[in-house]
Amino acid sequence: MHVVAVLALDTVSAFDLAIPCQVFSFALHPDGTPAYEVRVCADRAVTASAGPAQPFRLSSPYRWDDARDADTIVVPGVPAEQIPHPRVVRLLREAVGEGTRVASICTGAFVLARAGLLEGRRATTHWRFAEALAGEFPGTRVDPSVLFVDEGQVLTSAGIAAGLDLCLHMVRRDHGAAVATEVARMMVMAPQRTGGQAQFIDHRVPGSDSADLGDTMRWMRDKLDEPLTIADIAAHAMMSKRSLARHFHAQTGTTPLRWLLAHRLHRARELLESTDLSMRRIAEATGFGSVETFRHHFTRHVGTTPSAYRAAFRR
Numbered sequence: 389m390h391v392v393a394v395l396a397l398d399t400v401s402a403f404d405l406a407i408p409c410q411v412f413s414f415a416l417h418p419d420g421t422p423a424y425e426v427r428v429c430a431d432r433a434v435t436a437s438a439g440p441a442q443p444f445r446l447s448s449p450y451r452w453d454d455a456r457d458a459d460t461i462v463v464p465g466v467p468a469e470q471i472p473h474p475r476v477v478r479l480l481r482e483a484v485g486e487g488t489r490v491a492s493i494c495t496g497a498f499v500l501a502r503a504g505l506l507e508g509r510r511a512t513t514h515w516r517f518a519e520a521l522a523g524e525f526p527g528t529r530v531d532p533s534v535l536f537v538d539e540g541q542v543l544t545s546a547g548i549a550a551g552l553d554l555c556l557h558m559v560r561r562d563h564g565a566a567v568a569t570e571v572a573r574m575m576v577m578a579p580q581r582t583g584g585q586a587q588f589i590d591h592r593v594p595g596s597d598s599a600d601l602g603d604t605m606r607w608m609r610d611k612l613d614e615p616l617t618i619a620d621i622a623a624h625a626m627m628s629k630r631s632l633a634r635h636f637h638a639q640t641g642t643t644p645l646r647w648l649l650a651h652r653l654h655r656a657r658e659l660l661e662s663t664d665l666s667m668r669r670i671a672e673a674t675g676f677g678s679v680e681t682f683r684h685h686f687t688r689h690v691g692t693t694p695s696a697y698r699a700a701f702r703r
Contacts, residue, residue, distance in 0.1 A: 389425045390562065393455035394462045396430035396448060397476065397499070402438045404464030404493045404551055411555035414571045415563065423563055429455045431475075452479055458488060460558065465494035465548070468517045477503045484541060491543040491558065493551035501525045505542050512537045514547030533641075552577060565661045601625060601639055605647075612652050613673050618644060652676065653689055660698040667694055 392412045396405055408426065415423040433447040452475060455461050461483055466472075480503040484490055492500050497513040498521060500506050506528040513521050518532035531537060536545040536554040538561075545554035556579065560568035565579070572579040604625040608616065621644050622632040636644045652674040659670045671682035686694050 390423065390460065391425045391427065391458040392460045392462060393427045393429050393450075393458035394464065395452070395455065395476065396428050396434050396436075396446065396464070397466050397470075397472065398434045399437050399443075399466055399470065400434060401465040401494065401548070402436040402444075403548060404496065405436065407464070407493060407551040408462040408555050410575065411552065411559065411571055414574045415559050415567055416570070417563075417567075423559070423567065427454055427458065452476065455479060456483070458483075460489045460491065462555075463490070463492045463496035463499045464551075465492075465496045465514075466499065468495045468498050468520060470498070472499045472502055480505060487541070489541055489543070489558075491545070491554060493545050493554065494547050497521060497544045498524075500542065500544065501528060506544070509539045509542060510537050511539070511542075511544040512546050513544065516547070565658060601636060608644075608648055609651055612648075612655055612675050614675055615677060616648060616675070621648075648675075649685065649689070653686060656682065656686060656694070657690070657697065660694055670694070 392408060394405060394408050405428070409428065412424040412426050413422070417423050427450040428448040429450045429452050430446070430448045431452050433445045435443045436446050437443050456479065461480065463480075476499065480490060480500065484505055490500065490505060492513075494514050495517055497506065497511055498517075501511070501521060501524070506525060508527055510529040510531055511521070512518065512531050512534050515532045518530050521528065522530040532546075534546065535550040536543060536557060538557065543554060543558070545551045552575070556568050556572060559571055560579075569579045604621060607624055608621065618629050618632070622629045625632055625635075627635070632644060636642075636647070640647055642650075656670055656674045656676075659665055659673060663670075665673070667679045667682065671677060671679050674682065676682035676685065683694060686697070690697060692700070
């Protein structure tokens with residue numbers, strides 16, 4: 389069984405700590421058996437923070453050393469300025485050296501960075517602390533606009549709830565879309581969010597003059613197999629192309645065509661995992677038109693070819 393060790397460091401964020409425990413515990417094999425064993429590892433009773441609420445103490449039967457044989461180690465958020473214990477730094481460095489997957493939630497990225505694990509890598513953290521992370525660790529390529537970054541063995545997530553997206557992504561990577569979708573259903577959340585962290589960074593809340601694009605977004609999802617243009621989308625929203633771009637970015641943090649592309653790719657992944665449709669049929673069903681265009685976008689954004697993805701994820 390895949391062992392997930394969640395490090396409970398002192399002053400850990402209670403919400404961050406709970407996220408991997410919930411997500412990985414909900415993941416089940418098709419026969420109903422657990423897909424993961426989850427261990428909360430703390431060397432002693434630690435203080436957990438719940439924002440302005442009164443801090444509380446928690447303890448666990450597992451110690452830091454119990455994370456040494458884990459397949460995945462997750463570091464929840466702690467205060468960005470907190471210096472990790474030397475034993476934690478050593479544990480993380482040795483784990484990566486031995487091939488263990490290591491992930492952080494929110495400001496847990498600072499712990500990974502102080503262990504030297506983000507040097508030369510792309511990473512993210514809560515948008516509020518992204519500038520501080522980039523300033524303190526110039527060798528890390530900090531991207532404040534995304535929900536999470538998957539660098540293979542080392543993964544980082546944006547603020548708080550983005551940890552849900554990251555953990556679901558790891559479940560999807562380990563066991564495919566069906567298992568991850570069931571976990572998302574149990575947690576009453578979407579299996580995958582689009583738009584990135586940018587939608588939360590200093591964007592003005594749309595005022596009364598801003599149109600609600602919900603109907604148009606639903607219409608776009610229903611038309612994934614059609615070659616929609618900005619003009620088509622603007623016409624459905626009954627606004628100019630310039631107004632569409634402004635309102636769409638205010639509500640989603642991205643452009644209409646990038647939003648549409650993300651949904652097309654998500655649908656393509658579902659079809660690759662769950663059907664025997666040919667690449668041509670999938671390209672048509674997701675609005676890419678040709679296999680060449682489909683393969684180009686899929687490889688660029690997913691990081692592998694459609695054929696390789698199907699071979700890896702088709703159960």
